[in-house]
Amino acid sequence: MNLIAALIAVLILTLSALGIAFSATLSFLLTAILPYAAFTVFIGGFIYRIVKWAKAPVPFRITTTCGQQTSLPWIKNNPLESPSNVWSVMGRMALELFLFRSLFRNTDVAIVGQRPVYGSAKWLWFFGLLFHWSLLIIVLRHLRFFIEPITPWIKSLSTIDGFFEIGVPTLYLSDVAIVAGLTFLFLRRMTVPRLRYISLVTDYFALLLLLGIVTTGLLMRHFFPADLLHVKNLALGWVTFAPAAPKGVGTVFYIHLSFVFTLLVWFPSSKLMHMGGIFLSPTRNLANDNRMKRHLNPWNAPVKVHTYEEYEEEFRDKMKLAGLPVEKE
Amino acid sequence: MKLYNRGMIIAGIVVFLIVATFPFWYGRGKAVSPPDLKLDTPAIQQLKEKLCVETAPYMRANHMKLLAAWRDGAVREGNRSYRTADGRVFQVSLTGTCLECHSNKKQFCDRCHDYAGAKPACWSCHIIPEEVR
Structure with a gap:
């Protein structure tokens, strides 16, 4: 049902894009006004989400137990899995950002002869990496x-x-890779019963929208070529704030644009915000230095403390009389 | 409400803004005029009817597909003549037919290809007549 709802949403988008292609007023809206609106919503929404996250206090270090923390000098520590300073944290973040370290650790369990057997499961890591890198390229x-x-x-x-x-025109390898990656991510949600159970409309919609963008892009490159001269005129018009009405770009181009603008507008409010959110993940970006530094909870009520030094200062005479050891004479 | 790690968050947002608006500041908002394709070679001026192998809009979007079909037909099947939809017949040859009219590669082919960032592989086999002459 969730899948069908997402499919219907994408179909509605496609049909409205077709409608836009055949109307001069609406195509002006799509090529001259919506680009700016979508880009503004994307940038504004992105910053809003980041600021909102940054306002949540993370008082304590969330340590993950996959590496030995820095302690005594003769115990070998693992700086990348359990970093204790800024540089190691950067290393761990870089591994996460560029190589998806935490997905690499994914395991799968199967019952073999009435015993659970754990093994590594690298498929999600591999196709996830494939998809994200090709999208960047x-x-x-x-x-x-x-x-x-x-x-x-x-x-x-x-x-x-x-x-x-x-x-x-030449087939780009990243195009093949992104289709492979998205197809895997989509089939994974479709075929694994556990994933199907937890998949929401938006999970399917994100994948279908991206697949739609990729498909229309490939169609324009290999099957129904768009006039690149006019495409570039239009794109350059956007960045110089003088958008020109495109000619001879074909309906596929309009569908492609509608999908992209939908993605931009939807992005800040969707799970795709992990693009910015990954930098703020507390289990990745906090150094495991609980034993080195005292981390104060910002919402602690002020507690009146009476330190030992103050205590001794107050009762030194009495302590001496009672024969108790004192630190300062 | 307090913004935690203010320095890092603001630095991150600034980096994001700089990267996301790259096309805007890179060109400094200067208007770029679209490439000016020269169609005034002597061969074209002598034509009574200024018409390419197919219509201009079709050629603009699909010439690479037509050329690829020509190449495959000529090299693999020895098919050296091409009949257009309106019955005209052309010899299948990049140097002999296409470049006969469009003898100004630098002012015709290259201008659009450079503009759109296309890198056709034509010239890794074919000679460029204006460079040979």
């Missing part, structure tokens, strides 16, 4: 439409991505 490659002249590094990225020169 694809976004960077799209910069060729937004800047003029095109910087050499974007050109080299496209050349490396199309290294095998399969077909005309």
Whole structure:
């Protein structure tokens, strides 16, 4: 049912994009006003979510137990799994950001001969990594439409991505990888009963929307070519605040744009905010230094303390009379 | 409410803003004029009817597909003639047919390809007539 609802949402988007393509007023709205609206919502919403998260206090270090913490000098510690200073934390964050370290640790359990057997399960890690890296490369490659002249590094990225020169225009490897990644992530939710049970409409919608963007992009590149001259004119028009009405770009382009703008608008309020949220994950970005530093709880009520020094100061004479040892004479 | 780790959060947001608005500040908002394609070669000026192999809008979006089909047909099947939808017949040849009219690669092919960031592999096999002459 959740899947069907998400599918219907994507279909409605597609149909409305088709409607927009055939109306001059609406296509002006889509190509000249919505880009700015969507981008503003994306940026504003993104910052709003980050600030909102940053206002939540995280008083104590959430330590994860997958590595030996720094303690005595003769006990070998694991700086990347249980960091105790800023540099090690950066190392752990980098592993998480670029290589999805915590997904790599994923395990699977199966009952073999009435005994539970645990084994490693790297599929989610592999296809997740594949999807995210190809998405990054694809976004960077799209910069060729937004800047003029095109910087050499974007050109080299496209050349490396199309290294095998399969077909005309060249098939990009990141395009193949992103389809493989998204298909896996989608089939995983469909076929694993446990995942199907916990999947919400928005989980399916995110995947279907991204698949829609990728599919329309591939259609425009390989099957119904859009006139790139006009596409670039339009994109350059956006960044110079003088959007020009596109000609000869085809209906697929309008569907592609509608999907992308939907993604931008929806992004800040969706689970896709893990893009910003990963930097704020307390189990990853807090150093395990509980034994080195005292972390005060910001909402503690002020407690009146009476330290031993003060105690001794007050009762020194009496303590001496009673024959008790004192630190200061 | 207090913003915790103020320095790191603000630095992160600033980095995000700089990266996300890259196309806006990179071009400094300067208007870029679209490439000016020169269609005034002597061969084109002599044509009575200024028409390419197919219509201009079709060619603009699909020329790479047409050329790929021409290449495969000519090299693999020896098919050297192409009949258009309106019955005209052309010899299948990049150098002999396409570049006969569009003899100005630098002012025609390259301008659009550079603009759109396309890198056609044509010239890894074919010669560029204007460079040979």
